[in-house]
Amino acid sequence: MNFNFDTKNHPSSVQYIMMGTSDFYKLVEVIYQRIIAQQKQEQSISWLTKKQAMELLHIQSPTTLRLLVNEGKIMVSRLSSKKIYYCRNSILKYLEMKKEEVF
Structure with missing residues (x-):
């Protein structure tokens, strides 16, 4: 070129x-x-870090992410109290559930 x-x-x-x-x-x-x-x-990535999960959800508050987890809307894997991974598929399902149809 x-x-x-x-x-x-x-x-x-x-x-x-x-x-x-x-x-x-x-x-x-x-x-x-x-x-x-x-x-x-x-x-191909199944489990996300907190930063990756927040980026995928387009949120900036860790509190909002924790609320979604506590409400059972997003699945997590806790390796320790500080090491938490977020299920990518559950985040995508949550986003799909929240989509709105445009006329």
Whole structure:
């Protein structure tokens, strides 16, 4: 792929990338394959850390996460009082249950 970075005729805050159509489609394919690989890797993980669980739930409060666990909405595996892992599938089921249909 050949890229042409032309900064001479444009303000420094704006840069343009020029490439041929076939190179563009190759770049799109590379990006697509990386996204698919990342999704497959994420789906293969069954147990998540607190940080990963909160990111998946789009929450920022550990209290909210603990509340979901205490209410039985999310399953956990407690290896010790400090080592807790959260079940990815139960989080996905919870999110699916909370989705709303758009008209």
